[in-house]
Structures are given as C-alpha cells and as structure tokens.
Amino acid sequence: MGVFEFMAGKKKPSPGEVAKERLKVVLAHDRLKLNPELLELIRGEILSVVSRRLAIDEDQVQVNLAHEGGAEKLLANMPIKREKITFEWDPPSHTPNSNVLHGTVHVDTTDDEQA
Amino acid sequence: MDSRVITITSGKGGVGKTTTTANLGTALAMQGKKVVVIDGDIGLRNLDAVLGLENHIVYDLVDVVEGQCRLRQALIKDKRQEELYLLPAAQTRDKNAVNSVQMEQLCQQLRQEFDFVLIDSPAGIEQGFRNSIVGADEIIIVANPEMASVRDADRIIGLVEAAGKPEPRLILNRLRAEMVKRGDMMAVTDVLEVLSIDLLGVVPEDEAIIIATNKGEPAVYDKRTRAGRAFTHAAQRILGEEVPLDDLVESTSLLERLRRLMGFGPALGEKPVRSQSS
Numbered sequence: 176m177g178v179f180e181f182m183a184g185k186k187k188p189s190p191g192e193v194a195k196e197r198l199k200v201v202l203a204h205d206r207l208k209l210n211p212e213l214l215e216l217i218r219g220e221i222l223s224v225v226s227r228r229l230a231i232d233e234d235q236v237q238v239n240l241a242h243e244g245g246a247e248k249l250l251a252n253m254p255i256k257r258e259k260i261t262f263e264w265d266p267p268s269h270t271p272n273s274n275v276l277h278g279t280v281h282v283d284t285t286d287d288e289q290a
Numbered sequence: 291m292d293s294r295v296i297t298i299t300s301g302k303g304g305v306g307k308t309t310t311t312a313n314l315g316t317a318l319a320m321q322g323k324k325v326v327v328i329d330g331d332i333g334l335r336n337l338d339a340v341l342g343l344e345n346h347i348v349y350d351l352v353d354v355v356e357g358q359c360r361l362r363q364a365l366i367k368d369k370r371q372e373e374l375y376l377l378p379a380a381q382t383r384d385k386n387a388v389n390s391v392q393m394e395q396l397c398q399q400l401r402q403e404f405d406f407v408l409i410d411s412p413a414g415i416e417q418g419f420r421n422s423i424v425g426a427d428e429i430i431i432v433a434n435p436e437m438a439s440v441r442d443a444d445r446i447i448g449l450v451e452a453a454g455k456p457e458p459r460l461i462l463n464r465l466r467a468e469m470v471k472r473g474d475m476m477a478v479t480d481v482l483e484v485l486s487i488d489l490l491g492v493v494p495e496d497e498a499i500i501i502a503t504n505k506g507e508p509a510v511y512d513k514r515t516r517a518g519r520a521f522t523h524a525a526q527r528i529l530g531e532e533v534p535l536d537d538l539v540e541s542t543s544l545l546e547r548l549r550r551l552m553g554f555g556p557a558l559g560e561k562p563v564r565s566q567s568s
C-alpha cells in the first residue's frame with residue numbers, strides 16, 4: 176500500500192513506511208536523472224511535435240514522473256484546445272504543379288460542447 | 291591462486307565502511323585466509339586506528355605508489371592475526387595523489403601474495419571512490435536504514451554497474467530492531483526491495499562497536515557481541531557458506547523472503563535501470 180492510500184484511508188503510515196515510499200519516488204527521479212530542467216525540456220519538445228498536428232492548450236500541458244505498479248512512468252497530459260483542432264498539411268513533393276502549398280484544417284467543436 | 295579484491299564503499303560518509311573493512315578483514319584472517327586491508331581514504335586515515343595499529347605506521351600507500359619505499363615496507367602486520375596486514379593511507383597528502391592506473395597496478399601486485407585484498411573506500415563519488423573500485427572483483431555496499439544513506443547507495447550501485455563491475459552486495463549496518471518493530475525504521479526487506487540488491491549481512495546498532503573501536507580491537511573478536519557475530523557471519527558468506535541471518539526482528543515469513551533476496555531462491559522482480567553517470 177502506498178503512502179497516499181494510507182493518507183486517504185484510516186490508518187496512518189508509520190515513519191518507516193513513509194521513508195520507504197518517499198525513497199521510491201526520490202530514487203525514481205534519481206535513476207532517470209530527471210531534474211526539473213530536463214522535464215521542462217521534454218515538455219517543450221513533446222509540445223512542439225504534437226502541436227504540428229493538434230492544437231494543444233499550452234498552458235495546461237503537464238509532464239510528470241510517476242511511480243506506478245512497480246515501474247517508473249512518464250505521464251504527459253496535453254489537453255486539446257476546445258474551440259478547434261488544427262491540422263497542417265504539406266503537399267507531397269511529387270506533385271510539383273500543385274497549387275496547394277499549405278493546408279490547415281480547423282475542426283470547431285465549440286457547438287458540440289453545448290449539446 | 292585466485293585471490294579476490296573486494297571494495298567496501300557507500301557514497302555517504304559515516305555509515306560504517308571502515309568498521310566493516312576492519313571486521314571483515316579480521317574475520318577472514320581468523321578463518322585462516324591471508325588478508326590485506328587497504329585504507330583508501332587519503333587524508334582521512336582511520337582504518338589503522340580501528341585495527342589498533344596507529345603507532346606502527348612508517349610508510350603509506352602514496353609512498354608505495356610513488357616508489358619511496360617497497361610495498362613490503364609499507365605493509366603493517368596485525369597485532370593478533372599472523373595473516374592480516376594493513377596498507378595505511380597517507381594522512382598529509384592530497385586525496386588526488388594517486389590515480390586509477392596506479393591503484394590497479396597496486397591491486398595486481400597484492401593479488402600475488404594475498405587471498406583477500408579489502409579496500410576501504412572514501413566517501414563520495416570522486417577520484418578516491420573511482421580509485422577504490424578500479425581494481426576490484428567484487429563490491430560491498432554499506433548502508434544504514436535511513437533515507438540519505440539508501441539514496442546514496444543507489445547512486446553508487448549505478449556507478450558500480452557503469453564501471454562494468456558485477457552486482458554489488460549489501461551490508462545493512464546500524465539496524466535498530468526495536469525501532470523497526472515499532473515501525474519507526476525501515477525494515478531489512480524494505481531496503482532490499484527499494485535497492486533491488488543482494489544481501490551480504492545485517493549488522494545491528496551495537497555499543498560494542500564503539501567499545502571495540504576505542505580499544506582498537508574489532509568486534510569480531512568478541513563472540514558475545516551481536517555486531518561481532520553479524521560481521522563474522524558476513525565473512526562466512528563471503529567464503530561461500532550459507533549462514534542464516536540472526537533473527538533481529540523479522541518474522542519467519544520475512545526470513546523466507548530474505549532467503550530469496552539473498553539468492554537462495556528465485557529472484558524478486560526486475561532490476562531497476564539506474565543512472566550511471568556522475
């Protein structure tokens with residue numbers, strides 16, 4: 176049982192149990208050498224890749240390390256902007272005479288939200 | 291002769307490396323092995339005093355490496371064990387006075403004469419630590435059951451792996467059974483689980499260690515002391531004997547778990563991927 180489950184439940188964790196749980200989290204970070212600066216870098220890079228295809232709400236993006244089920248996980252939470260989903264499209268290079276140089280698709284979902 | 295070079299290290303200072311080196315060295319010599327213990331803590335000489343040999347030092351490790359004396363001249367014979375020798379650290383020299391190549395050569399030289407070469411590593415992850423593991427076949431990690439020590443131990447395990455050494459084994463030192471029983475201290479199984487490491491021994495917190503250090507006679511000489519017995523058992527495990535753990539606090543089912551963690555049964559879970567850079 177994790178320390179947080181303890182907190183939610185009735186039983187208070189003993190100092191020994193707290194130490195063990197805290198160590199697990201701290202070691203998860205240490206082992207991956209994930210300092211806050213690196214996490215911020217990863218966040219920016221994921222965002223730039225995903226934003227090419229989807230309009231992500233930049234301010235809401237969260238990238239965190241979690242310890243779940245005995246494994247270390249990188250969890251990225253990237254809410255898509257409500258009002259639109261944007262696709263950008265580059266035409267295939269084998270159609271040199273194409274007039275289309277750049278395509279953007281906006282999907283407006285604002286109305287669905289009200290239904 | 292297949293001699294073994296074993297380094298005792300920890301990352302964090304003050305957890306019991308020097309105490310462990312002195313006791314394992316003495317215990318192995320008492321089992322009839324020819325042993326040399328090296329004080330790798332240049333500038334902070336300590337092992338000599340724990341062994342009660344502080345008044346016998348003429349030359350030291352740096353003198354040997356720099357060719358100021360021959361290796362034999364620097365080796366100090368123990369007072370009681372015929373087959374135990376100390377190679378002391380330099381006290382007034384810079385801790386970077388020795389490099390890795392010199393240290394490896396020294397280990398090679400000592401292998402010719404001894405069954406066991408035990409190296410007492412300095413704290414930290416710098417040159418002194420790297421020197422202490424460069425020539426080692428095996429690594430023993432000493433840790434206390436508390437956050438900072440276990441965290442540093444994890445870091446050291448990563449660096450040991452990165453250096454291409456076999457998986458280290460753990461001596462968990464200064465365990466306080468009554469605190470574990472109350473839930474106020476991490477249990478042996480907690481530390482093993484968090485570190486995913488094999489156990490070599492568990493040494494209780496014991497006044498006998500301080501008394502022994504005061505006298506300059508390692509605790510393994512006194513069979514009545516729990517810490518002395520624990521170090522003797524660890525030495526026997528180094529020699530390949532299967533010695534059960536003293537029942538310090540764990541219940542029978544936990545002892546069963548421990549047996550498995552110590553490699554007497556199927557392994558528990560996978561090894562974590564540790565950061566291997568310093």
Ligand SMILES: Nc1ncnc2c1ncn2[C@@H]1O[C@H](COP(=O)(O)OP(=O)(O)O)[C@@H](O)[C@H]1O
Nearest residue numbers: 303304305306307308309464494495496499500
């Ligand atoms: N099991 C123990 N019980 C009580 N005191 C201990 C124990 N192990 C070590 N000590 C004490 O802790 C201090 C640090 O030990 P030492 O072996 O010098 O650590 P290190 O070499 O890792 O710095 C010493 O004063 C030593 O006597």
Ligand SMILES: [Mg+2]
Nearest residue numbers: 307308331336
């Ligand atoms: Mg020391």
